[in-house]
Amino acid sequence: MEHQQGGLGPGHTLPGCYRHPGRETGISCTRCDRPICPDCMIDAAVGYQCPECVRGASGAAGRAVRPRTLAGGTVVQDTRLVTKILLGLNVAVFVVGLALGRQFINDFQLIGLALSGQVETGGLEVVGVADGEWYRLLSSAFLHSEFWHIGVNMMALWFLGPPLEAALGRLRFVALYLLSALGGSVVSYVLVVQNQPSLGASGAIFGLFGATAVLMRRLNYDLRPIFVLLAINLVIGFIPGLRVAWQAHLGGLIIGAVFAFALIHAPRKGRALVQWGTCGVLLGALVLAAVIRTSALLG
Structure with missing residues (x-):
């Protein structure tokens, strides 16, 4: 027009x-x-x-x-439902981790390739994504070992989730969250040393940050508040001693922003094809990066 x-x-x-x-x-x-x-x-x-x-x-x-929503999803009355479910899953997994102890965390956190077990008993075994435990790329995104860690991430989810859920629709919002989480894990897998573990929903949260910036730009809102908040969180990732995986932040941010751009700016004609096609391309790129990293670790 x-x-x-x-x-x-x-x-x-x-x-x-x-x-x-x-x-x-x-x-x-x-x-x-x-x-x-x-x-x-x-x-x-x-x-x-x-x-x-x-x-x-x-x-x-x-x-x-x-x-329909801005991205073509179905308009629903409760625009916080998926956000509440994701928040509940993270909290539930955290409680299970508290109940079962450190071994539960060790079994599902992200780790490239490492030895696990007791040296004195000879029970050492090879573990990690490179050893075939690919589920760690996603399971680690629902793990938290500290109260402050899950508290910060869940507050961000509650703040960022509902507006995106309303704008994108439930199915697209779920895809954005999971793809961003996977993006953060894959970038960590590629860039972090092979035996250094990591966990947390930060990749997914930074994906929501990126998507929020894209949405606000589309609606001509003032981007300065979200940029300031994003910059603060990115800088925190580089502060020595905090043990924050900035690689996961970067991966989630990029994947979330790219996918959100496709969701929000896709033309009306063939919109679903563009949106889910972009999702498939991003997923394929992440899988390829993980495969290449695995080959390098085992080679």
Whole structure:
């Protein structure tokens, strides 16, 4: 759709409201992309819609056409359900770890290749992703060994999750979370020394950070708050003594941002193909990177 330029002179670059061309605005309708001024903004589940789209949605309701989120997912009433389930899974696994002890953590945390067992009893065994334990790439993303660690990650999940769940839809949000978690683990597997363990949901959380930045940019929101928060968390990863896996942060951030861009900016025609095709490409790239790393460790 062609956007009208603002009517305040050549020095202004923001488009004019489609109903009031003389009013510049940086906000657009989340359904049709028309620029809309404050008088024409109507609150929606995500962002704002123009009066025409709201009327069209009301008319379509009579024809049993279900409204869609910004990314094409189904609009639901509870936009925190998946976030609550993911939070509950992380807390449940943490409680199990407290109950079963360190061995439970050792069995499921991320480790490339290492010896495990008791030297004095001769019970040493080779463990790690390179030894075929590929499940560690995902299971480690639900493990936490410290109260502060799970507390920080779950607060971030509760803060970032619901807006993304509302904008993307439940299925796409789950895919974003798991793909970001896997991205963080694979980058850690590739860059961290082979016998250094790591765990935590940080890769997934940084994927949500990246996705939030993409979503806010799409809705023309001020990005400075999310960039400041993201920068603080990235810097923390490089502070000596905290033992924070910055590699997982970086991997999750990149994968989350790329996948979110495909989810949010995919064209309406063939949208699902672009979105899930991108998911498949990213997953394939991560698998390939893990395979190459495994070959290097065993070679």
